[in-house]
Amino acid sequence: MKTIILNPFQKFSEKQLIAFGISATVIGGLLSLLFNGRFDGVLDLHFTEKTTIATTALDLIISFSILASILFLFGKVINKKTRLIDILATCFISKIPFFFLLFFNINNKMFLVTENLMKMVSTNKPTNIETPDIIFLMSSGITTFACLIWSIALLFNGFRTATNLKETKHILLFALAIILAEVASKIIILNLNY
Amino acid sequence: MQPKLPIQCPSCESSLSVTQLSCSNCSTSVSGNYTLPLLLQITEEEQNFILQFFLTSGSLKEMATxxxxxxxxxxxxxDDIINKINQLKTK
Structure with missing residues (x-):
């Protein structure tokens, strides 16, 4: 069970992983449309007032393309035998934990709570926040942190299996690749401003 | 139970070598100092992996299935076994 949750790349074939990953991404895309979530970065999820099919699709396409390209490039540097299909499977599967977080915005709950919080902060009255909102923010914060760790663990395990990564300098290259992908996707999505 | 061929000294962990061979039919013994072939210097699990690789005509996909x-x-x-054998070859 632990292998399936944290390292499915060890057991399942690339075809199974890609098929599952694409299906999960389609469902995640539909959920983000329904709950107004935007994946506006490789490791980002923000809630807005309203999302469209175009923004959801472009967010996912851009973040997947950038992450896959950078990981594949770095993977080839580490091991020439690295295959694109294994990197793609890693990208698709590692996004799944983020899709669970979309449920925090049922009825735009998360968006409204954070908007309210921002207004209170701007008016210097943060004490006005209600207890159920504090509990909601704390539980969503803890879940977000857990899902982020899960996603990075999936990314690392997928990349490690795809490249046969072992040395410390290669682990540092992986970290650099993630940071680069995050910065690049953020810059591109912000500049395109669709 | 098939006894496991020891390849490392249990005392100092150095590689072991063959010093005696005997015929189970007539009990003739041959003494000498022979180093173990490369394929016997790797673990039993790795030997089985290589055997399976050979039996599947080198198809990693079939092996994976x-x-x-x-x-x-x-x-x-x-790749790890290849690296290990290359290291043993250069010893």
């Missing part, structure tokens, strides 16, 4: 592992996992295992 048979072992219930993914293709890159099997390929990584093979």
């Amino acid at each position: 048979q072992m219930g592992n993914s293709y890159p996992t099997v390929r990584n295992k093979l």
Whole structure:
């Protein structure tokens, strides 16, 4: 069970992983449309007032393309035998934990709570926040942190299996690749401003 | 139970070598100092992996299906064994 949750790349074939990953991404895309979530970065999820099919699709396409390209490039540097299909499977599967977080915005709950919080902060009255909102923010914060760790663990395990990564300098290259992908996707999505 | 061929000294962990061979039919013994062939210097699990690789005509995909592992996992295992054998060769 632990292998399936944290390292499915060890057991399942690339075809199974890609098929599952694409299906999960389609469902995640539909959920983000329904709950107004935007994946506006490789490791980002923000809630807005309203999302469209175009923004959801472009967010996912851009973040997947950038992450896959950078990981594949770095993977080839580490091991020439690295295959694109294994990197793609890693990208698709590692996004799944983020899709669970979309449920925090049922009825735009998360968006409204954070908007309210921002207004209170701007008016210097943060004490006005209600207890159920504090509990909601704390539980969503803890879940977000857990899902982020899960996603990075999936990314690392997928990349490690795809490249046969072992040395410390290669682990540092992986970290650099993630940071680069995050910065690049953020810059591109912000500049395109669709 | 098939006894396991020891390849490392249990005392100092150095590689073991063959010093005596005997015929089970007539009990003739041959003494000498022979180093173990490369393929016997790797673990039993690695030897079985190589045997399976040979029996599947070198198809890693078929091996992956048979072992219930993914293709890159099997390929990584093979790469690790190749590296180990290369290191043993240079010793």
